[in-house]
Amino acid sequence: MSGPIPDSANSLGGVVLPVQGVWTDRGQWSPVGMATRRPLSGSLHVYYAGLSGGRPITLSYQPPLSWLLPATVDALRVLADVPGATYTLTWLGADYTVMFNHAQPPALNVELYTGAGGVIPSGHADDPDRLHYAAVINLIEV
Numbered sequence: 001m002s003g004p005i006p007d008s009a010n011s012l013g014g015v016v017l018p019v020q021g022v023w024t025d026r027g028q029w030s031p032v033g034m035a036t037r038r039p040l041s042g043s044l045h046v047y048y049a050g051l052s053g054g055r056p057i058t059l060s061y062q063p064p065l066s067w068l069l070p071a072t073v074d075a076l077r078v079l080a081d082v083p084g085a086t087y088t089l090t091w092l093g094a095d096y097t098v099m100f101n102h103a104q105p106p107a108l109n110v111e112l113y114t115g116a117g118g119v120i121p122s123g124h125a126d127d128p129d130r131l132h133y134a135a136v137i138n139l140i141e142v
Helices: 070-080
Strands: 010-012 015-017 032-037 045-050 056-061 087-091 094-100 108-112 133-141
Touching (some): 015 070, 070 108, 070 133
Antiparallel strands (some): 032 045, 056 133, 087 094, 094 133, 108 133
């Protein structure tokens, strides 16, 4: 079956995320760690191991193509403000156990989208629930 993926396909800790977001660093991590050392003898020593956890997951919502509504921003802020909490991220049908990456602040970076010329889009200024927010959500897989 093909067709559009419903908005409920993506969520973080029960908060529904729009499917138009982008996982910007999805291909920039490897599950293998490696270090090298060259002792005085001159030979190369290579150390490697499989990594579990630590994968950065950066989700980006940038208007006008994707954005978050105020209720979503508020719900994410509640999640981000709990120290050490882990959540399930469901992204396009796959589940990941994540936490907000406060080591790379801000873990939740949100800005009001004002559109071209710094003006809030027509019809949105009078209804705070219709405002659009650009957001970057910094997570780490645990």
